[in-house]
Amino acid sequence: MTVLHFTGIKGSGMSPLAQIMHDMGNEVQGSDIAKYFFTEERLRDRGISILPFNPENINANMTIVAGNAFNDDHPELVRAREVGATIIRYHEFLGDLMKQYVSVAITGAHGKTSTTGLMAHVLNGYKPVSYLIGDGTGYGAEDSHFFVVEACEYRRHFLAYHPDYAIMTNIDFDHPDYFAGIDDVFKAFEEMAQQVKKCIIACGDDEHLQQLQSPVPMVYYGFGEENDFQARNVIKTTEGTTFDVVIRNEFFHTFTIPMFGDHTILNALAVISLCHYENIPAATIQQQFSGYQGVKRRFSQTDIGDRILIDDYAHHPTEIRATLQSARQKFPDREVIAIFQPHTFTRTQTFLQEFADCLSEADQVYLCDIFGSAREEAGTLTISDLEEKIPDCRLIQVEDVANLTDHKNGVFLFMGAGDVTKFKEAFENLLATEETV
Secondary structure (H helix, E strand, O other): OOEEEEEOOOOOOHHHHHHHHHHOOOEEEEEEOOOOOHHHHHHHHOOOEEEEOOHHHOOOOEEEEEOOOOOOOOHHHHHHHHHOOEEEEHHHHHHHHHOOOEEEEEEOOOOHHHHHHHHHHHHOOOOOEEEEEOOOEEEOOOOOOEEEEEOOOHHHHHHHOOOOEEEEOOOOOOOOOOOOOHHHHHHHHHHHHOOOOOEEEEEOOOHHHHOOOOOOOEEEEEOOOOOOEEEEEEEEOOOOEEEEEEEOOEEEEEEEEOOOOHHHHHHHHHHHHHHHHOOOOHHHHHHHHHOOOOOOOOOEEEEEOOEEEEEEOOOOHHHHHHHHHHHHHHOOOOEEEEEEOOEOHHHHHHOHHHHHHHHOOOOEEEEOOOEOOOOOOOOOOOHHHHHOOOOOOEEOOHHHHHHHHHOOOEEEEEEOOOOOHHHHHHHHHHHHHHHHO
């Protein structure tokens, strides 16, 4: 059997793809740096070997799946070419794999991971599903009918996919280190639209998505009356959200989801729209909604004493606003404290004022140092540039988390795409020590 070796196996897409191939009966191993990433947990649960980067890991009989973060001059990839091993990039490998199933690619500037997780969970109540979620979760069912994939627009990687269905949640300007502006992002989505085989399901409340041209039918969902699938009569509580779904002005069903915020209604509508297209009964959809547990780092809640800690991947102003809205709905009587770690210098610079505006909606803001990335280690901008724009804002280091204990009955939102989780873990450990004293 050919060994699949994943160079950069801890990546948010690479890890779930390795899990999928392992579940489908393949011999899988991979390599990465020693630093811990939460994406490695499910690899270790499966007994998949994670090796240090080393050219000696590679031999001629392997197929090397190369992570997109690593250039062709990476020592393992150089070695692979020397010995004649097959090399295939992550997004190309995934694109080939998707062709074997009824494929659903979920893309958009925001909401990809949450919608992918919800879609996979709901479809699995109807027929077997394989899925790849950007929170590091993958599952491969050998008898799969559906294959649900989070499809990232960054560097136009999603153009390696030709899915049966595409869910498009929104178009927004992000990844300023690659995209020139919103028009460039729109062009990428327009290219993606040309590659869909059956149908595009898009949020009709998004003005950019309304302008997309496609050779296949486009179905729109949202709150606006012009949408094919519309949410009406929304009722928000501290337990979740209930809403009616109207399809082309005809009542379809009333759904309840154990989630908070308008963005979660839109995610659910996307799922409902595809399920309706696939003739999945409303009762099955609701049953799956009711048992949904969420995905990693998306409004993940931990309760310690009278404090509530939320771990969230929000790293763009639009996402921060959505997370704050969710917190206000679920915990209307509590102080909301934002602990935010900006991700990449280019994004922080591009959206500096927008970050200040949305974070100011919290009751108190703490800022962590800017987290660089493999693509940009440093920049001239500092966290003080953002601090100056937010009233009463405070800077925080991991060793300073005791300052957070000033907030006795708070909801603490730890937000960011870097390693902001280390702040949450330090605070958890401090509170756990207090509880036992």
